[in-house]
Amino acid sequence: MYKVLRREKIVPNIHLLVIESDAIHQNAQAGEFVVVRADEKGERIPLNLVDWDEKSVSMVFMEIGTSTRKLAALTAGDEIATLVGPLGKPTEMVQGKRILCLGGCYGIGALSPVIRAYKEHGNTVITAIEARSAFLLYWQEKLKKYSDEFYEITRDGTQGLQGHVNDFANEYLRTNQVDLVYAQGCTYLTYLTSETTRHRGIKTIVGLNPIMVDATGMCGVCRVIVGGETKFGCVDGPEFDGHQVDWENLLARRKIYLSDEVYSLSFFECETYG
């Protein structure tokens, strides 16, 4: 069992989770993730690492279905059944490049260790984060620390530029030179970003989120087609070249358990709230 040190709502539906761990920090790198399981009956789900030290690891998660609901109900002192990591390949580091980093929903949190690492490796970091509305943006101060330029985007225009990250990217890339684009968040965001940069030929790394179970390369549920080849998201990824990803297949595979997830959630709510 692993002790919860902190769980707090950052903005509606998005939470910070800090869990006690003395093992994960020693090899953890930006771009890697952990697998958590809320309780004995819980599912194993992957969450990006956003921070780590000798005593703990932190994740930012979005409340969607049963597993994330269970996590959202935790308070300091509670315990979760599984915490394992770091998993996946770390973000490939480059030096002296101009990198445009885009994030939305939980990807705003997941972006933070990556831009920090990019910055520490002597890159110029341009960060842009997106949310539906101003009240859903978070961690601006934290991200600005590692960003040479910083932009906010809201779909309703209540803060910063109005639109999607890809609208912003389109605009930005028209007038600015960029060597690399990095995107983190829901599949829609990473997909749109890849489509926006494709015709410009700017290499685009995206953090993917295929369904996972063991996350050690044992089951193969996380397979994604990259450059025509089947890869295992958990050990070959989760970051891939967005221009090589078979998005149609990824989007379809993420829906395998859709009806089960809805059923599971209604079962959970019924059990919990009567």
Next chain:
Amino acid sequence: MANKIEPKKTPMRERSPQVRVKDFNEVPYGYNDEEAIREAKRCLQCKRPTCVQGCPVEIDIPGFIEFIAQGDFTSAIKRLKEKNILPAVCGRVCPQEDQCEKVCVLAKKFEPVAIGRLERFAADWEAAQGESPIPQLPESTGKRVAVIGAGPGGLTVAGDLSRFGHAITIFEALHKPGGVLVYGIPEFRLPKKIIYGEVDYLVRCGVELKLDFVIGKTATIDQLFEEFDAVYIGTGAGLPWFMNIPGENLNGVYSANEYLTRANLMKAYLFPEYDTPIVRGKKVAVIGGGNVAMDCARTALRLGADEVRIVYRRSRKEMPAREEEIHHGEQEGIIFEFLTLPVKYLSNEYSWVKSMECLRMKLGEPDASGRRRPVPIEGSNYITEVDTVVCAIGQSPNPLIPQTTPDLKIGKWGNIEVDEKTGKTSKKGCWAGGDVVRGGATVILAMGDARVAARSMHEYLTTAVW
């Protein structure tokens, strides 16, 4: 003498196929005391027992059987455990018909002694007596050993070395110990509580178990050497193979590992009480002909499929699955489609598999394995409807450890190369055995490897000679 021998094994009672396919409870009941004694009395107590040579860990078979015949079950289990720390497991899943029982002298004329069933009986009898007492623990040697993987191999090394007084820590990637015994082999064939009981015993004997710890990620082998004097790698063969045919990434197409892990480790058959879902297909095809394929097919039935077919490219004779499993599968209504090879999966408009295209095969010349090679019959393609496919065509070792341990010599299939007599790898202080060395093999071979390595490790720990 010979005419007094009962020619057949004492039958083992089992649940009827119609009832058992509706749940995940164990299929055979096991012998009761009288049945066990009756069967034990069939053993001739050979002076030079051939059966022992058939057992990879050389259990004193006539010895433990004689105790059962005398009704002294305590001594029987003690004798078994001298050589095998998991008798309840081996009694159930060993391919006895190819090992100890195959070479039992009785097998020349009659059915062999039911060695596996007797082994299982003794182990279950012991478990029914409650928690077994901890043996006197030896004085600590001050040496520390890291065991990677809590499968049957890793557990055996831990058991053997802790008896010498070395301090053992097992590192396991998953959240439960047991390896394939827990994530792969289904409850109806091997109840999980048996393995948890054995692991619990090891822990009570002082073995430390670190779950949720992936070697190669959480810590590398070189990092382990900062704290430990020796390392055993028993990480199994967990990387699933696919056939690389069109449509294999459609929804509804599983690897055996995913299918079984969801069902066993994650208890998806109890969804939604347990959170992990699994597709409950109605027309299921399982590709392959080994134990893994049989387990998947029988799991699919229990998840409520109307029709489950095993699709195998050779004929029944070449099926590597144990006879008992094939027999149980047949009783339960599994359809066998031999000499058939899938070549393509077809999709409906939602990217779900809806059918598969197969080729008929015929058997040609024997290949390297001595089995006749299946060759496709030109133009025999046909399409059959399916809504779930489970690919059970084999697996190889996971590359996480090889990738992060540069001085470990790796073979062509990703397997770790070892010296057969000692289990030593190319890396000083590092041993390996079981499926990570052999590719998919058997429980008892993994345990046999572990025993060989433990002996060599103990020698190294006491003499420091590599």
